[in-house]
Amino acid sequence: MAYLKLYRDKLHENHKVLVKMFDKAGIEWGVVTKLLCGNRKYLQELVDLDIKEMHDTRISNLKAIKAIAPEVQTVYIKPPAKRSWENVVKYADVSFNSDLTTIRGLSAEAVKQGRTHKVIIMVEMGDLREGVMGDALGDFYAKVFELPGIEIIGIGTNLNCLNGVMPSTDKLIQLSLYKQLIEARFNKRIPWVSGGTTVAIPLLLNKELPHGVNHFRVGEALFFGADLFNGGTLPGMNADVFKLFTEVIELYEKPVVPTGERKENPSGRKAKFADKDRGRKTYRAIIDVGLLDVQPSFLIPDDDRVNVIEASSDMLVVDLGESTHEYKVGDIMS
Template sequence: MATLTVHTGRIIDNITRLESYLSRQGVQWTLVTKMLCGYRPILEKVLAAPVIRRLHSIADSRISNLKMIKSLHPDLVTMYIKPPALEQVANVIRYADISLNTTLRTLEALNDEARRQERTHRVIVMIELGELREGINRENVLQFYERTFNLSHIQVSGIGTNLGCMYGVEPTYDKLIQLSLFKQLIENKFQQKLELLSGGSSITLPILPRKKVPRDVNHFRIGETAFLGRELDSGKRFQNLSTAAFDFSGEIIELKTKDSSPDGILSEAAVGQVADEPTETAADAPARRAERCILDFGELDVDVHGLKPKDPGVRFVGTTSDMTVYEITKEKHQYRVGRRLHFEPNYIAIARLMNSRYMTKTVV
């Protein structure tokens, strides 16, 4: 059966290395665990590591995952990293110590619920800096903060922004200095200290050693690099982190030599995806035959385009809902039915696998 193997020791080592590196830079950071989909066996091991107590907080974008984190370690500070839905306000107050916000109506609802639960809820107000995802418009910043500061059970902990996630807007110095200037403006206008300037994520890490992050940016929200050990833009290893915390493997359920092109009239009814095949230059060129294997996973389980075969002699051919085909390009190999092909999964592939109840997860 197709299996995702998770090496928690390597994840913990990555977190430890990142914490040491960022603390030297004067940056606090939040570990974003949403890729793990609240999977208890992994969270139990990772969150028990001593280094976790040195982080600012643990973040997720799913209430159920934060609930799991709080059930394991009630003392950990948790962060809800998307603007809350109104119907989830009670759970946000219950399971998240901090949330990211962009809407006054939501903040007022959070304030009312925090009063009912006799708590003070911390918030980071997100500013729109060009990524066009969550964030209040820049011309409304002062008015927004003025009303937020007046909410009795809301503590404004900081200001933040999201860059690079949807359109890929780069976190340049010019973008981040705008956030820094807004922080100074708010603090001077209202005589209120903002603890956090949350302007960094995994995509910002590579520019930190190049001194392209303003000094005021003192908080990062990091998920992908902590788990996969790579820079988001280049794919290169970051600061000697492990890039082998996750291994995905599928079992070979068929291995045969077949034609490289389908035979018959092709329709639009196919539900699968296929790789682009080279076009034959000669009209009467003979059909190429190749050794192909079928593996026991498909689109229902994983984003197959997020899987990189560890064997360079293996090439993706196509996939359907529950089977995926690869071509073995080298003449001599050890593959046969029952053996496994191994892959390096990317962020989205891992998230899909973690969310699939059909895939085996092995936690090491």
């Protein structure tokens, strides 16, 4: 059975880097916990780091957070579906929104539950996922300000989440200007400009982040030290907070090139093979993990003699080359 191991010391080191970085810039931030899938042991590690705010897209995960740390501010980071309004208000202190009908539904539910539900209004800034169009923003805010049980605490945007549009100084200045215009028009204070995610951290490090952006949502930087802007790892951070361990369930010498008529596999891919590999054999191991568990392209074997080839739903094939390197069925690979 495959399992994940979390290295607490490396998680703490990454957290320390982020705390120092954001404190210096006067930026508030929360941790995106989707990766943890509501696992209470892992969530407890975040609670033990004194993280005050956690973000997720699954109600069940937010419910798990509230069960172990009611004081943590929970944020539902996608527009809520109608069927989830009741539980969003119940388990999320804050939600991201871009539709007036939805916010009206949340308002009614908040009044029913005797709560005040906080919202961040998402703005379309070019990546074409969720977000109110900029020219409609003023009228949108006017209607939301009238709703009982709703408190607007921010304006936000998502970039590099669908079409790969990268955050830039110009785009984030525009987001900050929208906030200033709304505040001036309605004489209301909007605390947060939530324009930062892991991909925007290099802008902060390079002093290119507009001062108005004062809230970040961070997941991959904490858990993987990922520099999503330039590639590689952010300075001073660890890429190996997590390690996957899985068992070898088959090991044979097999041809490198398949035999028979080939079309796309169930994932829609058709592998290509070099002419030099025809007739060649190598040792191949099947390990007990698959596409339902992991994305193979992100796996980096500890043993550099092991190469990830391809995966099906529940099994992954690795190539060991011209030797078994003393691996055998039942051994654990990491």
